[in-house]
Amino acid sequence: MGKANQNEDYLFKKVYDDVLHRIERKEWKEHEKLPSVRQLASEMNVHRLTVLKAYQLLKQHDKVYVKDKSGYFVQSIVTKYIECLDQDNPIVSAYVKKNHLSEIHQPSVSYHFSQALIDPNLLPNHYFSNYVKEVFDLYPKVLATYSTVQGDLELRETLTQYFINHYKTHLSPDELLITSGSQQAIHLIAQAFIKPRDVVLFERPSYSAAIDIFKAQGAQIVTVDIHPEGYDLEQVEYYIKKYKPRLFYLNPTFHNPTGYTVSVEQRKRLVELAEHYRFLIIEDDAYHDIYFDQAPPAPIYTFDSVGTVIYIRSFCKYISPGLRIATVICPSSLMKSLLTEKSLADNGSPLLNQKIFLHYFSSLRLQQHLEKIRIALQIRKEIMEEELAVTGWRWNSPKGGLNLWVQLPDDLPTELLLSRSIAQSISFVPGQVCDPLKQLSSWIRLSYSYANEKQLREGVKKLVTVAQSLSK
Ligand SMILES: Cc1ncc(COP(=O)(O)O)c(C=O)c1O
Numbered sequence: 019m020g021k022a023n024q025n026e027d028y029l030f031k032k033v034y035d036d037v038l039h040r041i042e043r044k045e046w047k048e049h050e051k052l053p054s055v056r057q058l059a060s061e062m063n064v065h066r067l068t069v070l071k072a073y074q075l076l077k078q079h080d081k082v083y084v085k086d087k088s089g090y091f092v093q094s095i096v097t098k099y100i101e102c103l104d105q106d107n108p109i110v111s112a113y114v115k116k117n118h119l120s121e122i123h124q125p126s127v128s129y130h131f132s133q134a135l136i137d138p139n140l141l142p143n144h145y146f147s148n149y150v151k152e153v154f155d156l157y158p159k160v161l162a163t164y165s166t167v168q169g170d171l172e173l174r175e176t177l178t179q180y181f182i183n184h185y186k187t188h189l190s191p192d193e194l195l196i197t198s199g200s201q202q203a204i205h206l207i208a209q210a211f212i213k214p215r216d217v218v219l220f221e222r223p224s225y226s227a228a229i230d231i232f233k234a235q236g237a238q239i240v241t242v243d244i245h246p247e248g249y250d251l252e253q254v255e256y257y258i259k260k261y262k263p264r265l266f267y268l269n270p271t272f273h274n275p276t277g278y279t280v281s282v283e284q285r286k287r288l289v290e291l292a293e294h295y296r297f298l299i300i301e302d303d304a305y306h307d308i309y310f311d312q313a314p315p316a317p318i319y320t321f322d323s324v325g326t327v328i329y330i331r332s333f334c335k336y337i338s339p340g341l342r343i344a345t346v347i348c349p350s351s352l353m354k355s356l357l358t359e360k361s362l363a364d365n366g367s368p369l370l371n372q373k374i375f376l377h378y379f380s381s382l383r384l385q386q387h388l389e390k391i392r393i394a395l396q397i398r399k400e401i402m403e404e405e406l407a408v409t410g411w412r413w414n415s416p417k418g419g420l421n422l423w424v425q426l427p428d429d430l431p432t433e434l435l436l437s438r439s440i441a442q443s444i445s446f447v448p449g450q451v452c453d454p455l456k457q458l459s460s461w462i463r464l465s466y467s468y469a470n471e472k473q474l475r476e477g478v479k480k481l482v483t484v485a486q487s488l489s490k
Contacts, residue, residue: 026068029068030071033062033064033072034072037076037081038081041092042434044431047092049091049092050092052082052089052091094433118229128443129469129476131446131464131468131481132463134274134421134465135335135420136335136391136420139470140390141336146378149374149378153377156373157369157373164366165368165369166366167360167365168192168194169372170373170376171191172373173379174345177194178194185316185320187320193348194347195348195353195357196344197344197367198364199334200302200304200331200332200344202342202363203344204228204300204330206346208232211355212235213236214237215237216238216263217264218232218238218239218240218265219240219263219267220232220240220241220267221267222453223276224269224453226452232267239454242254242257246414247278247281251288254288255291255295258291258297265297265299266298266299268299268301268302271305271314271315272306272308273305273419274305276423278414278416282316289321292322292326293326299327300327300328301317301318301327302332304332304344305418309392310399310417310418311417312417325350328346328348330344330346331345333375336388337375338375338378342371343371398466401466402478405478405479406424408482411424420465422466423461423463424461425461426462426485429489432450432460432461432462433448438484439481442484444480444481446462446463446464446481447465448461
């Protein structure tokens with residue numbers, strides 16, 4: 019290589035590194051315009067072609083993007099992961115809905131801290147395979163028929179008895195609907211009760227897919243912050259009076275992503291507010307049984323006497339995500355609308371899944387299994403916390419659930435941490451994805467439940483190293 023070429027290469031690399039460094043240091047922020055080629059060339063005393071070449075390579079590496087005729091702009095790395103829609107195709111994009119969380123799960127990684135799922139090795143796979151044969155013996159025609167739309171009566175009766183035993187509430191199987199996961203329940207509720215421009219109250223942060231479902235239905239989302247001790251109920255009441263929401267979607271027990279649990283007093287007060295101001299409470303309770311030391315308070319629906327709460331209880335997380343079994347407890351006056359939505363969606367959840375679930379749920383294994391996973395998850399949470407202790411990052415240690423909700427220092431850019439982590443085969447959920455307002459950019463959700471203990475130690479150590487390299 020000639021001397022002139024070597025010099026050119028050196029200058030080109032210098033410009034490339036300098037621009038990248040300034041982007042990483044946030045001297046130029048997301049979507050900010052970079053200096054023009056001419057300006058930067060004169061500032062760095064290099065040829066314009068050298069700058070152009072560096073900009074082009076930065077574009078190829080997804081660090082910057084070009085807007086027609088207006089120059090180069092800083093790429094948002096979160097945007098790259100969460101907004102991968104076909105924006106250039108108006109026909110398609112007008113109809114495309116978003117599920118930000120599933121985009122985050124797409125890159126294939128070795129250390130899954132983005133998955134709020136339990137390690138499959140901790141779930142009762144072996145027992146299920148035995149039960150399947152038993153279920154076919156008991157119900158030889160199970161695959162030759164539909165379930166009823168509302169769900170298998172035997173399963174609804176068993177679940178009704180379970181809720182009565184636990185909470186001593188009056189309940190009849192007619193008030194239960196079996197859905198394919200709680201995700202479907204949220205979807206059916208949004209379709210049944212929300213029209214475009216209806217106001218829906220949401221916790222901030224919140225379960226990302228629920229945000230996307232209600233937004234796709236055209237809802238206007240008003241947010242209420244959730245704190246370790248619950249909500250500011252005066253603020254809640256103020257918003258209710260001001261915006262007249264149709265419903266409040268909440269996840270008050272080992273809340274995803276924060277792990278917070280709302281107190282009994284607040285639960286009762288929320289029901290009073292809902293009765294008084296006539297809105298629905300949608301209580302999503304996917305983590306109720308995943309606690310470490312102490313069982314959480316009874317669900318909000320148990321304090322409801324007039325039919326203002328729709329309760330969703332998923333069994334996917336800790337029994338079998340693959341069976342997709344959840345139940346909705348719904349006041350009879352609203353059940354009809356939900357049944358219509360369910361029949362339009364799939365005519366009833368698969369009967370085989372319901373029967374397999376029923377036989378496991380009614381067995382003594384369930385209690386032993388729950389005790390085992392509570393210990394295993396607590397150990398995993400502690401491992402993650404031990405490995406993060408060196409960072410100075412902040413979080414409230416959860417008493418149940420699957421996630422740590424972690425606040426990063428201001429000088430650590432989350433988007434860059436995410437892209438560098440994915441390059442190291444580590445995934446996590448950036449806080450923006452859990453925020454209906456798409457802010458909370460200095461927070462991340464780290465799930466400790468999916469990786470095994472060894473992967474957790476290794477992966478969190480690697481994550482810390484990536485973060486340290488960025489803070490230097
Ligand atoms: C709060 C909450 N609701 C609902 C779901 C959906 O769960 P599933 O559809 O598996 O029951 C999740 C999953 O992460 C969740 O965290």
